[in-house]
Amino acid sequence: MFVHFLRLMALAVIVILAEYGGIAAQEKDPLIPRVPVDQRAEVKKLTSPLSVTKDIIAEGKMLYEGKGTCLNCHGKSGKGDGPVGAVLNPAPRNLTNCEFQKERSDGELFWIIKNGSPGTAMISLVPGAVNEEEAWKVIAYVRSFCP
Numbered sequence: 001m002f003v004h005f006l007r008l009m010a011l012a013v014i015v016i017l018a019e020y021g022g023i024a025a026q027e028k029d030p031l032i033p034r035v036p037v038d039q040r041a042e043v044k045k046l047t048s049p050l051s052v053t054k055d056i057i058a059e060g061k062m063l064y065e066g067k068g069t070c071l072n073c074h075g076k077s078g079k080g081d082g083p084v085g086a087v088l089n090p091a092p093r094n095l096t097n098c099e100f101q102k103e104r105s106d107g108e109l110f111w112i113i114k115n116g117s118p119g120t121a122m123i124s125l126v127p128g129a130v131n132e133e134e135a136w137k138v139i140a141y142v143r144s145f146c147p
Contacts (some may be wrong), residue, residue: 030093030100034117035108036052048136052143059134060141068130068138073121078145088121098146109139 035043050056064070073085078095085092093100113135114126126135 025112027074030097032105033104033108034119034122035079035111035116039111040108041106043111044105046105046110047111048106048139050133050140052140054136057115058146060137060139060144063130063134063138064141068125068134078142090120092120092122095142096145101146104134106139106143109142110135113138 033040064074065076066077071082073080073082073088073092074095075081075085075092080092082092095101110132112122113130114124114132116122116124126132130138
C-alpha cells in the first residue's frame with residue numbers, strides 16, 4: 001500500500017514538473033543512431049510485414065496514444081514533449097524531426113521499440129506493452145508525422 005502511494009507521488013511530481021516548465025535536457029545530436037553498431041546493418045534490412053494503409057496508421061495512432069504509452073514521453077504530437085518526457089535526460093526523440101525520420105530505417109525504429117534505447121529512458125515495449133505487429137503499426141503512425 002505504501003509503495004503504491006510512493007509511486008503515485010512520484011508520478012504526480014513528474015506531471016507537476018512537466019506542467020511548470022519541466023527540467024528536460026535536449027539531445028546533443030538527435031540524428032545519432034541508437035542501435036548498436038554490430039547490429040545496425042542487419043537491423044536496417046528489417047521491413048514491416050504490414051501494408052501501410054489509412055486503417056493501419058489509425059490503429060498505430062490508437063496504440064501510440066493508448067496501450068503503447070508513447071505519448072507519455074514523446075507527446076501527443078510526437079515532439080518529445082510528453083508529461084513524463086519533460087523530466088528525462090536526454091529528452092525523448094522528437095519524432096516529427098523529418099531529418100531524423102529520413103536517417104532511421106523502419107527496422108531501426110522497430111529495434112528501439114523492441115529493445116529500448118541505450119543511454120536513454122526508452123525501455124523495451126515488446127512484448128510488455130505491445131506485440132510485434134502492434135509495434136509496426138506504431139511505426140506506420142510515427143512515419144505519418146513526416147509524409
